[in-house]
Amino acid sequence: MTGHDFVALLPLLILAATPIVVMLAVAVHRSHGVSASLTFAGLAISFGSLWIAAPQLPRQVTPLLMLDRYALFYIGLIVAASMVFVLLAYGYFEKREGDHDELYILMLVATLGSAVLVSSSHFVSLFLGLELLSVALYGMISYPRRQPLPLEAGIKYLVLAAVSAAFLLFGMALVYGALGTMQFGEIAAELAHSGFDRWLVLPGMALIVTGFGFKLAVAPFHLWTPDVYEGAPAPVTAYIATISKGAMFALLLRYFYQTRAHELAPLFIVFSVIAIASMLAGNILALLQNNVKRILAYSSIAHLGYLLVAFQSSGDLAPTAVAFYLVAYFVTTLGAFGVVGILSDSTRDADLIENYRGLFWRRPAIAAIFTAMLFSLAGIPITAGFIGKFYVVAAGASAAMWSLVIILVITSAIGLFYYLRIVVAIYGEATQVKAGPTLALPGTLALVFLSASLVFLGVFPQPLLALIRNLTRI
Amino acid sequence: MILPCLILIPLLAGALAWAAARWNASAARWIALIAVLADFILTLSLWISNSHAGFAVWFAQTDWAWIPELGIRFHLALDGLSLLLLMLTFFLGVLSVLASWNEITQAVGFFHLNLLWILAGIAGVFLAVNLFLFYFAWELMLVPMYFLIAIWGHEKRIYAAVKFFIFTQLSGLLMLIAILALFFLHHTATGVYTFEYQQLLGTAMSPTAEMWIMLGFFVAFAVKLPVVVLHTWLPDAHTEAPTAGSVILAGLLLKTGAYGMLRFVLPLFPRSAHAFAPVAMALGVAGILYGALLAFGQTDLKRLVAYTSVSHLGFVLLGIFVWNGLALQGALMTMICHGISTGALFILVGALQDRIHTREMDRMGGIWSTAPRLSGAALFFALASLGLPGLGDFVGEFLVLLGTYRQSVVLAVLATIGVLFATFYALRLVQRAFQGPNTHSWRIPDLVPREGLVMALMIVALLWLGLYPRPVLNVFQPAVARLEQLAPGR
Numbered sequence: 001m002t003g004h005d006f007v008a009l010l011p012l013l014i015l016a017a018t019p020i021v022v023m024l025a026v027a028v029h030r031s032h033g034v035s036a037s038l039t040f041a042g043l044a045i046s047f048g049s050l051w052i053a054a055p056q057l058p059r060q061v062t063p064l065l066m067l068d069r070y071a072l073f074y075i076g077l078i079v080a081a082s083m084v085f086v087l088l089a090y091g092y093f094e095k096r097e098g099d100h101d102e103l104y105i106l107m108l109v110a111t112l113g114s115a116v117l118v119s120s121s122h123f124v125s126l127f128l129g130l131e132l133l134s135v136a137l138y139g140m141i142s143y144p145r146r147q148p149l150p151l152e153a154g155i156k157y158l159v160l161a162a163v164s165a166a167f168l169l170f171g172m173a174l175v176y177g178a179l180g181t182m183q184f185g186e187i188a189a190e191l192a193h194s195g196f197d198r199w200l201v202l203p204g205m206a207l208i209v210t211g212f213g214f215k216l217a218v219a220p221f222h223l224w225t226p227d228v229y230e231g232a233p234a235p236v237t238a239y240i241a242t243i244s245k246g247a248m249f250a251l252l253l254r255y256f257y258q259t260r261a262h263e264l265a266p267l268f269i270v271f272s273v274i275a276i277a278s279m280l281a282g283n284i285l286a287l288l289q290n291n292v293k294r295i296l297a298y299s300s301i302a303h304l305g306y307l308l309v310a311f312q313s314s315g316d317l318a319p320t321a322v323a324f325y326l327v328a329y330f331v332t333t334l335g336a337f338g339v340v341g342i343l344s345d346s347t348r349d350a351d352l353i354e355n356y357r358g359l360f361w362r363r364p365a366i367a368a369i370f371t372a373m374l375f376s377l378a379g380i381p382i383t384a385g386f387i388g389k390f391y392v393v394a395a396g397a398s399a400a401m402w403s404l405v406i407i408l409v410i411t412s413a414i415g416l417f418y419y420l421r422i423v424v425a426i427y428g429e430a431t432q433v434k435a436g437p438t439l440a441l442p443g444t445l446a447l448v449f450l451s452a453s454l455v456f457l458g459v460f461p462q463p464l465l466a467l468i469r470n471l472t473r474i
Numbered sequence: 475m476i477l478p479c480l481i482l483i484p485l486l487a488g489a490l491a492w493a494a495a496r497w498n499a500s501a502a503r504w505i506a507l508i509a510v511l512a513d514f515i516l517t518l519s520l521w522i523s524n525s526h527a528g529f530a531v532w533f534a535q536t537d538w539a540w541i542p543e544l545g546i547r548f549h550l551a552l553d554g555l556s557l558l559l560l561m562l563t564f565f566l567g568v569l570s571v572l573a574s575w576n577e578i579t580q581a582v583g584f585f586h587l588n589l590l591w592i593l594a595g596i597a598g599v600f601l602a603v604n605l606f607l608f609y610f611a612w613e614l615m616l617v618p619m620y621f622l623i624a625i626w627g628h629e630k631r632i633y634a635a636v637k638f639f640i641f642t643q644l645s646g647l648l649m650l651i652a653i654l655a656l657f658f659l660h661h662t663a664t665g666v667y668t669f670e671y672q673q674l675l676g677t678a679m680s681p682t683a684e685m686w687i688m689l690g691f692f693v694a695f696a697v698k699l700p701v702v703v704l705h706t707w708l709p710d711a712h713t714e715a716p717t718a719g720s721v722i723l724a725g726l727l728l729k730t731g732a733y734g735m736l737r738f739v740l741p742l743f744p745r746s747a748h749a750f751a752p753v754a755m756a757l758g759v760a761g762i763l764y765g766a767l768l769a770f771g772q773t774d775l776k777r778l779v780a781y782t783s784v785s786h787l788g789f790v791l792l793g794i795f796v797w798n799g800l801a802l803q804g805a806l807m808t809m810i811c812h813g814i815s816t817g818a819l820f821i822l823v824g825a826l827q828d829r830i831h832t833r834e835m836d837r838m839g840g841i842w843s844t845a846p847r848l849s850g851a852a853l854f855f856a857l858a859s860l861g862l863p864g865l866g867d868f869v870g871e872f873l874v875l876l877g878t879y880r881q882s883v884v885l886a887v888l889a890t891i892g893v894l895f896a897t898f899y900a901l902r903l904v905q906r907a908f909q910g911p912n913t914h915s916w917r918i919p920d921l922v923p924r925e926g927l928v929m930a931l932m933i934v935a936l937l938w939l940g941l942y943p944r945p946v947l948n949v950f951q952p953a954v955a956r957l958e959q960l961a962p963g964r
Contacts, residue, residue: 364584381613390606390650394544397654405651413644420620420636427625428632462541469543 001061008056008067010049011075012115018042019108026101035101036090039108040083047079063183064125071119073471074250077327078118081243082111084334084446089235091440092341096144103143107239110136114247118254123172123182126251130168130215133244134161140239141232153231160214160224168211174204188259205261209270215248218308219277222301226289229297234349237293238337241300242330249307253322256311263314271312275404278305279411286418293351295418296336299377302415303329309408310392313399321391323468328376328384328457335373335450339366342443353422358430366439367426369451374419376454379412384457476516477536477550477601480560481594483509483516484567488590495583506586507571510593514564521557521949529554529949531956532603540607545657545668550601555806555953558946559600559733562813565935566725567593570718572928573821577717577828578626585626588618592722599730603671605653608738609646612694615727616642619719626716634707634714641707645697652690656742659683675741688743688750695739698731699787701754702761709768712780713833717824720776724783724820725813732790732809740797740957747795748962754795755881759888761788766895770902775826775833778903779819782859785892786812786867792889793874797961801877802954803947808870810946811939815858815867818932822852825925826907829918835903840912845920849908851929858936860900861893866939 006013022038050072058068065071085107093100113132120126138161142154176182178200179190190196213221229237256262262271282302289295307329310321343350343359343366350356360367376385389412396405457464487509495502524533531553538548552560570589578585595618598611616639624635653669660677661667668674679687697704708728712720740747765785772778786808793805825848826841827833842849858865861872871893879886921929939946 361581375617380617381610386610386613393647393650394654394657397651398658400658402651409647409651410644413640413647416640416643417636420639424624424632424636427621462539465541465543 004056005059005061008053008059009061009065010053011046011079012065012112012119014042014046014049015079015108015112015115018046019105019112022101022105022108026105030099030101032090032094032100035104036086039104040086042108043079043083043086043111047076047083050076050079060121064122064128065116065119066121066184067119069471070250070254073323073468074118074247075115077330078111078114078243078247081246081330081334082107082239084338084450085235085239085243087442087446088238088334088338088341091443092233092235092344094440095344095346097346098144098146103140106136106139106143110140110239111243114243117247118250120251121184121254121258123176126255127165127169127172129247129251130165133247134165137161137236137240137244140236141228143236144233149231150233151231153228156224156231157228164211164214164221167207167214171204171207171209171211174200174207178204184255184258187261191259191261191264201261202264202266205264205267206270209267209274212248212252213274216245216252216304217301218274218304219281219301220274222278222281225301226294226297229300230291230293230351234293234337234341234344234351237296238334238341241296241333241337245300245304246326246330249304249311249322249326253311253319257314257319262312268312271308272404275305275308275312276407278302278308279407283411283415283418286415289418290353291351292340292353292356292422293337293349295422296333299415299418300333302411303377306389306392306408306412309401309404310395312404313395313401315395315398317391317395317398319472320465320468321388321395323472324391324461324465325388327464327468328388328454331450331453331457332373332376332383332385335369335447335454336377338443338447338450339370339373342366342439342447353425356422357425357428359426361430366447369447371423371426372451372454374423376458378416378419382455382458384454384461386458387461475536476520477534477552478548480513480516480597480601481550483513484590484594484597488587488594491586491590492583495581495586499579499582502583502586503571503575506590507568509590510564510567510571513593513597514561514568517557517560517564520552521561524557529557529952531952540604543667544606545666545670545673546606547604547670548607549604549670550598550607551603552601553953554949554951555733555736556600558806558810558949559729560597562729562810563593563596563600563726566721566813566817569817569821569928569931570721572924573721573824574716574718575924577824581625585622588621589718589722591618592622592726596722596726596730600733604669605657605671605674606669608671609650609653612649612730613643613646615730616646619723619727622719622722623711623715627714627719628716629714630710631714634710637707638711641697641704645694645704648690649694652687652694655683655687655690659687671738677742681745684743685746685749688739688746691734691739691742692750692754695731695734696757698734699728699791700731700761700784701757701791702764702784702788703757705761705784708784709777709780712783712820713774713776717821720780720820720824721817724780725817728783728787729809729813732787732794732805735791735794736802736806736953736957740794741960744960744962748797751795751797755792755878755885758788758790758792758795759885759892761785761791762889762892763788763895766892766899769899770895773835775823775835775838775903775907776820777833778835778899779816779823782819782896782899783812783816785896786816786859788892789871789874789889792878792885793870796874796877796881797957798877798880799954799958800873800880802957803950804870804873804875804877806870806950806954807873807939807943807946808867811858811866811870811936814932814935814939815855815865818851818855818929818936819859821925821928822848822855825921830916835906837914838907838916839910839914841908841916841918843912844916845918847921847926847929851921851933852908853904854933855936856900856904858940860896864937864940866936866943869940869943
């Protein structure tokens with residue numbers, strides 16, 4: 001490795017160094033504020049170092065990591081989302097008893113894992129990144145360890161993530177056995193000429209898709225999602241919904257677009273079935289829920305289904321559509337769970353629809369922010385979600401995948417029901433007179449920032465689109 | 475620069491009204507009133523300054539880049555058709571602000587925010603000549619309307635609001651698919667990515683593709699119009715909405731459907747629209763008869779007026795797809811006059827409900843003896859609605875019938891029966907609600923000067939449209955002539 005390699009790796013190195021610094025700081029003096037600030041500062045420095053690393057790109061650092069513009073974009077997105085997470089988590093955990101410092105250490109490790117995932121070009125780095133992310137998440141999910149629900153959610157996630165990792169490993173082994181390489185570029189080269197053993201590669205790819213599917217929580221691998229979303233503390237739920245899934249999707253896109261394995265006939269059908277099943281299951285099952293976190297869980301299943309439609313189209317529009325949709329989805333989901341978190345009190349999360357009844361009359365600003373987030377999830381104009389959905393539909397239409405597009409449209413109309421249920425409650429007559437907890441300042445700042453971005457991206461998407469087009473060509 | 479202002483003024487004033495209402499509810503009302511009046515005056519000035527030029531296409535334009543790679547531009551343009559509909563928009567906008575002056579007491583600021591944003595969305599729909607921008611504005615109208623119904627509506631408001639939202643959203647998404655299909659077909663044919671209306675005109679495509687894409691647009695507009703079968707959201711939404719909501723729904727939102735047919739369905743897909751015309755005309759006539767029949771059966775005053783809209787908009791659909799000069803003029807005239815006469819009826823019903831807290835006709839009767847001005851105005855607009863000569867609605871429906879007669883005698887006869895039905899329901903309304911003995915001994919205050927002013931403005935407008943429609947028809951003329959040229963087989 002040369003000096004240039006280290007410069008290119010700088011964002012990742014800073015991400016790796018920050019948890020050590022925070023750990024040392026905790027050893028000296030335990031303070032929630034200090035830990036959170038150090039974490040935030042580390043993330044901010046890492047974000048800033050993207051501009052230092054940028055001139056060195058694209059750079060293959062060892063066979064494992066490919067640091068190119070694509071990786072840079074997603075690392076930036078992940079780090080920015082982690083900064084928002086810190087702001088949301090600080091206010092949320094400050095209200096609660098216990099020591100909260102380790103949460104930030106775990107989160108930094110998970111963020112490092114996500115950054116490795118999006119820049120990996122090899123099965124080994126893929127698996128390393130994935131495990132860094134998953135293992136840290138077990139701890140984050142069951143962080144309020146004296147409460148039964150988070151513990152249950154943590155165990156569920158542990159078991160299913162371990163199983164999915166096993167699937168993934170087995171799939172990788174089969175592909176390696178057939179093609180003799182674990183490097184994405186070389187896999188692509190091997191697949192390009194047809195002399196490989198289909199009966200090893202296809203099951204291998206299918207198992208890999210299964211492993212990915214668990215992480216992305218697409219149907220039929222989605223069963224863990226509602227329970228884990230409900231059990232985890234609201235900011236951690238936001239983390240799982242955005243960073244963990246986003247990193248995984250970025251990897252999925254890179255892996256399959258580079259190897260073109262998704263164009264193998266059976267896999268194309270598999271992805272279509274997964275996309276349709278996710279859109280249907282997510283939107284229809286969400287109708288039956290009364291818990292806002294569970295509704296958002298099912299809605300995220302549906303959103304990953306929409307993303308798969310764009311992924312399937314494989315056209316010029318697809319990387320742009322996916323990247324924009326992910327940014328919009330990050331902003332919206334962080335915002336939605338941020339609202340849930342900020343309204344939660346010291347004992348339980350504000351996760352029932354009833355908690356939101358009449359919110360508009362008690363706290364008009366928070367209600368307006370939550371409404372904007374919900375409308376963005378539903379894809380209504382002047383929010384980022386609208387442009388995102390437009391791009392996804394456009395990507396689908398560009399590949400003339402009419403059946404997928406029409407299912408997308410119909411299921412997203414079904415989806416309106418449950419978003420509107422929450423909205424109706426927010427603007428309904430107030431049953432709860434008390435105003436609820438006082439709002440934490442960092443969380444409020446984060447929400448203001450998120451809603452401003454939401455509207456800005458919805459009205460002036462051009463700057464971000466130009467950036468995406470510039471960065472995310474694979 | 476005037477065109478973006480027409481949209482921006484209500485948007486900004488809406489935000490301002492919300493903020494201002496925190497310290498004074500009246501301030502929000504005044505801000506809203508001034509903003510809509512300013513828009514009205516701007517539109518009027520556009521009319522006057524262009525009247526000598528004869529309203530040829532796009533006499534005012536604004537074209538800004540938005541997402542240039544995909545040919546998405548912030549492109550607004552004005553022709554005679556848009557101009558008159560904008561006039562109607564801001565005219566009814568002023569009246570809805572006035573009509574809700576005392577009715578709305580809860581969350582006044584947020585109410586006016588929504589009211590103004592709907593008007594901004596509607597103005598966007600009437601001005602957009604980029605299909606992406608059009609879709610954007612089209613969807614933008616929905617959310618504030620949803621809030622208007624869901625927060626300030628009557629008993630079954632949630633049901634009505636959700637139904638309205640889902641109907642329009644689903645049909646809108648179908649239109650989005652159609653827009654994108656057109657966009658990609660145009661790219662295949664020419665290699666250019668664009669959503670610009672002018673460039674998409676005359677895109678080469680196979681008849682099958684044209685038919686499917688046309689239907690995608692048609693469904694979206696048919697839901698708004700509404701065409702019978704897709705109309706079930708309308709009676710609920712109109713009945714449950716607050717007065718201003720009903721006025722805007724009936725007066726303006728329905729017109730966006732008709733506008734879409736005229737601006738997009740006919741010019742973009744002339745051949746398949748022509749092939750589809752018999753079906754559309756039949757649906758129009760069915761709407762006329764069905765709406766009138768159901769209006770006759772209602773006992774809820776607001777629901778009655780809502781069903782008359784189905785009937786009147788049937789004339790519009792018929793006129794559009796008959797597709798000759800007379801019928802098109804008639805359809806446009808009906809659009810404007812229906813906006814005013816039905817809007818006025820909704821305001822009157824709202825005023826009455828405010829006073830006696832019911833919309834049931836059985837609980838009324840003999841109102842004339844206690845509120846003669848209100849009842850007189852109701853009689854006037856009921857007569858307008860049944861198509862009394864000398865008032866605007868007559869001109870529109872007469873022209874449609876005349877145009878239809880040339881195309882199909884049967885349809886013309888059936889539509890005329892619809893006019894006959896209109897007499898029944900309109901007179902029944904007046905008799906049961908306002909005339910007869912005052913059996914429930916109502917004692918209610920008559921129209922206050924503010925309400926009187928609203929009514930007077932609407933009466934004058936209808937009389938003008940009925941007695942001297944020439945200036946309005948002149949504004950439409952170039953647009954109508956262009957549409958007429960497009961008609962295949964001519």
